[in-house]
Amino acid sequence: MKADYQLTSERLLLRPYKNADLLDLLDAIHRSQQSLSPWLPWCHAQYNQHDAHEWIHASQQNWVYDISYEFAIFERATDIFLGSTSLSNVSELTNSAELGYWIRSSAQRKGYATEACQAIAQFAFDTLGLTRIEIVSHPGNLASQRTALATKAHFECTARNRIITRDGPVDGLLFSLIPSDIAPSTPPSLGLP
Template identity: 35%
Template sequence: MIPRQIYRDQQIEIRVPLEQEADQLFSAIYSSRHEIGQWENWCTDSMTLKDTQRFLHDSDHKRHKGSEFNFNLFEIATGRVIGGAAINNISHENKIANVGYWIHSQFTGRSLAPLAVKYISEFAFNRLSLTRLEIVMMEENHRSRRVAEKIGATAEGLHRNRLYYHGKPRHAWVFSIIPGDILCLEYFGLQD
């Protein structure tokens, strides 16, 4: 059985969002849409609550099929959605997948993305038996690159035309994590 929750401490919970939480998720994404939308095709000014409801419905279906796993970060005190992390583009045949993440604009700079990457990686290796995760970000996305560097992911270089963003190919940095890599959260004041 696939767990809905992959992490919880006194302040943060990382778990699968419920369809009833669509309003909270939409609010978090929409209020951060300018920052997230710089790097993600799916995040635009035209997104609606119905899009978020559809995403959550589709996400639940994909989770049950084992084709994609989407989690959100919740602030325990308020119940607010403050970020997201996902395992997508899964190739079960090759045992690899991509890891993606975003953090609400009001919560950046708190090492939440490295925390999410650590626990979503453990989930991917321990529960899904994957053997390689890739973090891929556009060349200019310095914040995302810093997250990958913070956790100790291995930089594998700048790949030409690796991503497609708003109708144009874009160069992207590729970082990898494999089982046995020691993710460096302790250095950044984060605990297991």
């Protein structure tokens, strides 16, 4: 898969991370630590430029080898970095992946996560040909659960010991998306007058 791939939605541009995104990523993490750290163990006060560089480099390699697909999220009108969404744990055996997302604190509660998830789900089904996406949410992360439901994901179960936290494994709420759950993409033009 080409690492210069881009997705657009009404308000957003999603693309693979570039080295130039390092300072925007670091700033968003530091400014959002209070809202993100309860759910994302890597988001902590000591997260530094080296960590961000290593993560961007790993993300770029993931794209090269089709291991996972991380997208930086930008507001189209302003080019402001808003957060990240990804397809990880891509499985050929089950033709599925796990969808993750986070939005910087200053841009939360505006529907950006839902819009980004809809765009990446369409990419997963139309471009990658996946037939299932899973979203796993911490039971206390109500914002993540609202986003999953707004994306039209279906709640399936509480999966025991599904999430690894700083304090050990905890249960996770499992949501799923299949192609029929989301609106179909624009049908291809037949070239007729």
